[in-house]
Amino acid sequence: MIELKDIDVLFHSDKRVVSAVKDVSIDIQAGEIFGIVGYSGAGKSTLVRTINLLQRPTKGSVQVNGQDMLALSASELRQARKKIGMIFQHFNLMESRTIAENVAFPLKGSSLNKQERAAKVAELLDLVGLRDKSDAYPSQLSGGQKQRVAIARALANDPDILLCDEATSALDPKTTSSILELLRELNQQLNITIVIITHEMNVVKDLCDRVAVMEDGRLLEQGTIVEIFTQPQEALTKEFINTATHLDQELALVIGHESTNRLREQGQLVRLSYVGDTTTQPFITKLVQDYHVQVNILFGHVEILKDIPVGNLFVGITGADQDIKASLFYLEEHGVGIQTLSELIEAQALKEDKI
Ligand SMILES: Nc1ncnc2c1ncn2[C@@H]1O[C@H](COP(=O)(O)OP(=O)(O)O)[C@@H](O)[C@H]1O
Ligand SMILES: [Mg+2]
Known part of the structure; x- marks a missing residue:
């Protein structure tokens, strides 16, 4: 489903070269919930952004759904990206637009007519439990509700993959659980493949099938949740588990x-x-x-x-x-x-x- 092979990402800033991702290979199966854990600066976001080529790797190959992403033309890449939804820590909603308008935004340029769009938005808001907030504005919602809107928006084009970059890091523990529960339901109902980046092992513990641990651009180890929790090989992994x-x-x-x-x-x-x-x-x-x-x-x-x-x-x-x-x-x-x-x-x- 998602095959990252020998990925390197270098950033050139001023006279410095930052090696953000170093020789990372990951294989994520269709329908899987895959976690990537590491402290801030480990290279998680950069790595995950190579999946939809928001970040082009300096070296390595990116295959998504059997497509070689690096070989796509600009318009093919735009199409491919529609099938990869993404959510973030800070929701990134448009404050001056209603919830329904925010969710409808990615449908701009789609072949749906006005009624079909409204029906799609209603269906998406139902899916995340926010039908009644359709006409509200983001500032009227709680953090958890905003993240639900962001999830609905990310699902507008029926993606096969949902990338979640620290999606619960700005939320309290109870709201975090409810968002994780929603992600689990979406995974089961829609069979959508989910990649979760987090600095908290607790987030991946109950949700993910497999998890990878990153430090300083490298992938230290990966395995099923049970393998990682019961036989962690690396000191950093043990540290994350002891905290969790x-x-x-x-x-x-x-x-x-x-x-x-x-x-x-x-x-x-x-x-x-x-x-x-x-x-x-x-x-x-x-x-x-x-x-x-x-x-x-x-x-x-x-x-x-x-x-x-x-x-x-x-x-x-x-x-x-x-x-x-x-x-x-x-x-x-x-x-x-x-x-x-x-x-x-x-x-x-x-x-x-x-x-
Ligand atoms: N656009 C960029 N330009 C220069 N350096 C960057 C850029 N994006 C990320 N980095 C650096 O790459 C490293 C990995 O960052 P990031 O992928 O954001 O880590 P994480 O998501 O694990 O916190 C960090 O040292 C960060 O400062
Ligand atoms: Mg990050």
């Missing part, structure tokens, strides 16, 4: 608590992570019975990702050194991920340095 699952905050709370000092002196503070059917309950019983250690659960969290439970526990294990070692070995053997909390704290300190 609030493990960062919990770690600070746990570490700051005086009862953990005692546990730290008498044993080990570790994070246990597990996926799928592995529930830690019997393991912990086993540790206490067979390995003669004490296990204190300091924090626990289970996330359901595409029906697969993904769990995290912070525990203090106390007892004799060799018993603690043996018990950690036993857990590892049974597929439980283990990380000492000091490793986690180090990773967090690195992140704070960066910010």
Whole structure:
């Protein structure tokens, strides 16, 4: 559906050359919801703008719907772009026009007559739940409603693809959820392929089929949501996940608590992570019975990702050194991920340095 191959984008500004995208290849399937996560400046927007050639790549190839985008004439490209809708963080609505006029705008030059256009606009506003706002002006709407208008406008020419560049970044968490829910419905109803750019792992977590992580113009890793959440390979990916699952905050709370000092002196503070059917309950019983250690659960969290439970526990294990070692070995053997909390704290300190 969307095939970006070996994409480089260089910007020449003053005497500097900025390498915004470096050798990135991505393959997005029809009907898929694909997320691209990274901090500001990672190259996400530049990469996604190469899909409709709002940004021409310096090197590489762009195939959309089997078409070589770089080989199209200007008028062919205009046609192809109609099939690729786009929404942004700041909605970009025309303030002096009504909601209906904003949504009708991309239909300028279409073959529809006046009645057909009005019917199309009504249908689009229905789709995003804003039929009654037809005659209102953008300034009369909330942020979430404005983004719904922008979505309706982006769908005016029945695109196959919707590109969402930080579409929820200006919205509060509740409104964000409702917009993400709408995107999910549109994906299912219209079978539209959706590409979501965000700096928040939480946005992609419930919605995307697959996700790619970008840093400094490069694509660090990509995989299904479950793969990325359960087996992240790169430090940056882990950092995004810890933020999304609030493990960062919990770690600070746990570490700051005086009862953990005692546990730290008498044993080990570790994070246990597990996926799928592995529930830690019997393991912990086993540790206490067979390995003669004490296990204190300091924090626990289970996330359901595409029906697969993904769990995290912070525990203090106390007892004799060799018993603690043996018990950690036993857990590892049974597929439980283990990380000492000091490793986690180090990773967090690195992140704070960066910010
Ligand atoms: N038109 C441009 N001219 C010069 N540099 C640009 C331009 N657009 C983006 N950049 C630079 O390219 C890098 C990637 O930017 P961008 O794609 O906007 O990242 P993101 O969307 O991940 O925040 C940044 O260093 C940015 O400053
Ligand atoms: Mg951006």
